[in-house]
Amino acid sequence: MVNKCSSKSSCRISQKRHHTLLHLTTSTSNITQVPDQSNTNVVDTSTPGSSSQVQFSGTSRTNSMVVLGTAVVRVKDSCGVLHSVRVLLDSGSQISAITSSCVSRIGLVKHKCYTEIVGIAQNPVAKIKGMTNCQFIPHHSAKNTFQCSDLFILPLITDVMPKLQLPPYIRKHYQHLLLADPNFDVPAQIDMLLGGDIFPNIVHPRADIIHSSGYPSAFDTLLGWVVCGAISKFNPSSAVSLATTLTPSVENLLLSFWTVEEPAVPVSPTTEDQLCEHMFVTTTYRAPCGRFCVTLSFRPNAPELGESRALALKRFYNLERKLMKEPQLYTAYRKFMNDYQTLGHMEVARQAGKYFIPHHAVLKADGDISKLRVVFDASARSSSGLSLNDVLYTSPKLQTDIRDILLTTSIYFHR
Numbered sequence: 001m002v003n004k005c006s007s008k009s010s011c012r013i014s015q016k017r018h019h020t021l022l023h024l025t026t027s028t029s030n031i032t033q034v035p036d037q038s039n040t041n042v043v044d045t046s047t048p049g050s051s052s053q054v055q056f057s058g059t060s061r062t063n064s065m066v067v068l069g070t071a072v073v074r075v076k077d078s079c080g081v082l083h084s085v086r087v088l089l090d091s092g093s094q095i096s097a098i099t100s101s102c103v104s105r106i107g108l109v110k111h112k113c114y115t116e117i118v119g120i121a122q123n124p125v126a127k128i129k130g131m132t133n134c135q136f137i138p139h140h141s142a143k144n145t146f147q148c149s150d151l152f153i154l155p156l157i158t159d160v161m162p163k164l165q166l167p168p169y170i171r172k173h174y175q176h177l178l179l180a181d182p183n184f185d186v187p188a189q190i191d192m193l194l195g196g197d198i199f200p201n202i203v204h205p206r207a208d209i210i211h212s213s214g215y216p217s218a219f220d221t222l223l224g225w226v227v228c229g230a231i232s233k234f235n236p237s238s239a240v241s242l243a244t245t246l247t248p249s250v251e252n253l254l255l256s257f258w259t260v261e262e263p264a265v266p267v268s269p270t271t272e273d274q275l276c277e278h279m280f281v282t283t284t285y286r287a288p289c290g291r292f293c294v295t296l297s298f299r300p301n302a303p304e305l306g307e308s309r310a311l312a313l314k315r316f317y318n319l320e321r322k323l324m325k326e327p328q329l330y331t332a333y334r335k336f337m338n339d340y341q342t343l344g345h346m347e348v349a350r351q352a353g354k355y356f357i358p359h360h361a362v363l364k365a366d367g368d369i370s371k372l373r374v375v376f377d378a379s380a381r382s383s384s385g386l387s388l389n390d391v392l393y394t395s396p397k398l399q400t401d402i403r404d405i406l407l408t409t410s411i412y413f414h415r
Contacts, residue, residue, distance in 0.1 A: 067162055067216045069228035070190070071180035073136040073146075077106045084139065085191045086181065088161060089202075089226060093195030097152040100129045102191040108132045110153065114249040117152065129153035138223045140178060148198055160187040170231070173215055180224030276393040302391040305355045306384030312356035315380075319360055332369045333361050340374075355382055 005017070012020045069089040074082040083106045103110065110130040117128060133149040166185035194202070202221045209219040216229035276297050283295040323330035340346050358380050362373045378388040 065162070065164070065166075065231045067166065067184070067228050067231060069180075069226040070161055070184055071221075071223045071226060072139045072182065073192075073223060074139055075106055075134050075136045075192075077108065082137070085136065086188055087192040087194050088158065088190045089194050089199060089228075091196050091199040093193060094197070095150070095152060096148060096195045096198055097154050097157055097193045098132065098134075099157055099191050100153050100155055103129070103132055103153055106134070108134055113152065114251055115152075116249055117154075127155050129155070138180070139182075140224060144222045146198065146201060148194070150197075151192070157190050157193050161190055162187055166231070170215060170227075173212065174210075174218055174225065174227060177218060177225040180221060180226045184227050272393055273395070276395055279393070297393040299391055299393060303384060303386055305386055305388065305391060306382035307354060308356050308380060308382040309353070311380060311382075312358045315358040315360070323361075328369050329361065329363075329372070332372045333374070336372055336374055355388065357388065 009019075010016060011018050071087050071089060073085055073087055075085045076082060085102060085106075098108075110132050113128050113131045115128070130153045132151050132153055133147070134151065135145055135147055137143075137145050162185065165187060171185050202223055204220050204222065207220045209217060211217050214232050216227050216231055218225045218227045279297045280294070284292060286292050323333055341348075358377045359374055360377070362375050363369075364371050381387045
């Protein structure tokens, strides 16, 4: 493509064969120097022009070691049994995560996840095992219970924490405190990450913080005292960094695209719909037996129904003559009506009625007797020319518009 370009101009910055506006300049503020011989010297954690949001945040320091806050909690499984889990506290993370090995060990229920996670240097996390939720309590008491929902299941969250064994004088300095992680100074695996969605709930209001020169800080939480911060006068070690981004899935992006393109249809309920809904809300109740009782929504000032006994009786005789010619259908029909009465859906009338609803049998085309369905014809007109459906409110239609059906058919046809 460059060889075919007829322009003689070049980029004013790099002097290459492209327009100056297409030149991308990497900001130096996004580059962190890590003077460690075992790791890369330059780490770029962002891409120019990227609009993704940082979800996991970490830290990188030189000539000192950084202790990230950890705690030991007890997680309840589906049977109520408690399991010890080591968690990493990160207030800069917008989501929480858990390792797949921890989920398997505890036996938590997994759910599908359609979200993509991008990590350091924009490398996507290809193995997202799903999502789950759990409840946990501190390791030292059962007074406080925390609900953790929407946990991302990842194969690995980070390396062991801390990276190296901490000096004994740090444990001795905080030995008088009830620590959230009794072995905070010993390198161990991280099973769960608690982000900003849980972190504010575990911190005491106006929590006490202990700052000591040369020591990491300690702050009070509902899980116990959490030790975190930098340790000066410590041998340089490999830095630990947590930085991933959460990008919306392709399905959500396509859904948003079609939502923007779709014309907005104002939904304004009619007066009848509002009256029908109001009548349903005010008259529906639950009987002591557990059943829901729903009142028929009659129109106010509607004409009275006439007599329909003669019509219903005539149709019943016709139905009976038809059923007599098919003994199996007759037996199935009687069984259905007996079950209807046994279940309490109908009962014998205590006095003569005025309006009767005719009924008849409906079978599928294959003639299977077990698929018999009895239909009550509430559209049968009485002597006044009105039926039961004429004096009741009509609820909004539930069927899909023919326009949407035709469009869907065309879409699938051209795929």
